[in-house]
Amino acid sequence: MTAARLTARLGAGESLGDRVMKVDHAGEHGAVCIYRAQRWFARWRAPEMSGELDEFLAHERGHRALFAAELQSRNRRRCRSYLLCGLGGFVLGAATGIAGRGAIAATTVAIERVVLRHMHDQIAVLDGIDPAAVAALRAIVAEEQAHHDRSVQRLTGGGWSRLIDPIVAASTEAVIWLGMRL
Template sequence: MDWTHQDATEKPPATDLGNRIIKVNHAGEHGAVNIYTGQILLARVTAPHMVAELCEFRSHEQRHRAIFRAELERRGRPRCRSYHLCGAGGLVLGLVTGLFGSAAISATTTAVESVVLRHLEHQLEVLRGNDPDAVIAIASIVAEEQQHHDQSLAHGQTRSFWARLLDPIVTNSTEAVIWMGMRL
């Protein structure tokens, strides 16, 4: 079909890049849900004052995952091949950091969300004008991801041992998972 002569009710097809980004974001949100699940399990003992916040963050991530799942279904696309890897990796990361308490939990969230926010902003730039449905889905989660980052940063753990140790590990791992997901 010649999209230059479309009628007002038709939409141009989603871009391949938009499809891949939505798939990777869906897998990433699954990983985030599992990070918080693992942290909540252990924070009940190691950082009970954080459990309510972690539960709130997990509920946001569950909603984000549902947004991207709905967009995948609308596009007729399967989930990313990295979906289960993101889930397993997220759970392990959540359990390990939850074991070490509030400083490790805060450092992990700050590092993950820094990478996520950078990628979301880049995605919005490259998709704007090319895939409006992807832009809507991505833009709908940015404020909550920023909230997770800012609240975790506000815990004041940026100079802790755990922040110095975990930041490069979590940042590089998150970047690697995104890179791999875009290529699967």
């Protein structure tokens, strides 16, 4: 991936690392909202997942805080897509939480697959250009990978994956694309 592909329109004095931190911060906010909604509905639909969802939620809150601190150190405001990510995340989390265990796991797999690919691309592009952004990204990749891998283990059959994966993956790509351009 090239810097040109990551960059569509940077604000005045904004670096590519600044924009990546903004978009990833908004994405982590979306993830927090997904897990909050899923956790609420999982009490009835997938109570065996409550502990795992609590753990994932704690990780995502930490990731959001890490990116928020990085934005603060750069004197940058959050991304314009922040509230959209939160609203979309809550709706997605509620819908998949109501659907139950398979839908919850399929959602995490689809999102994390896209997010991990973007984070690895971001690290490759920013390496040697923005060490602070690379450090922030590297600090969370392992937890995002663990969310993906644990959720893959929860998938049974392919029903929810076949339905949810293309929709959630495309939506995640669209939110990232939009965030890079706002």
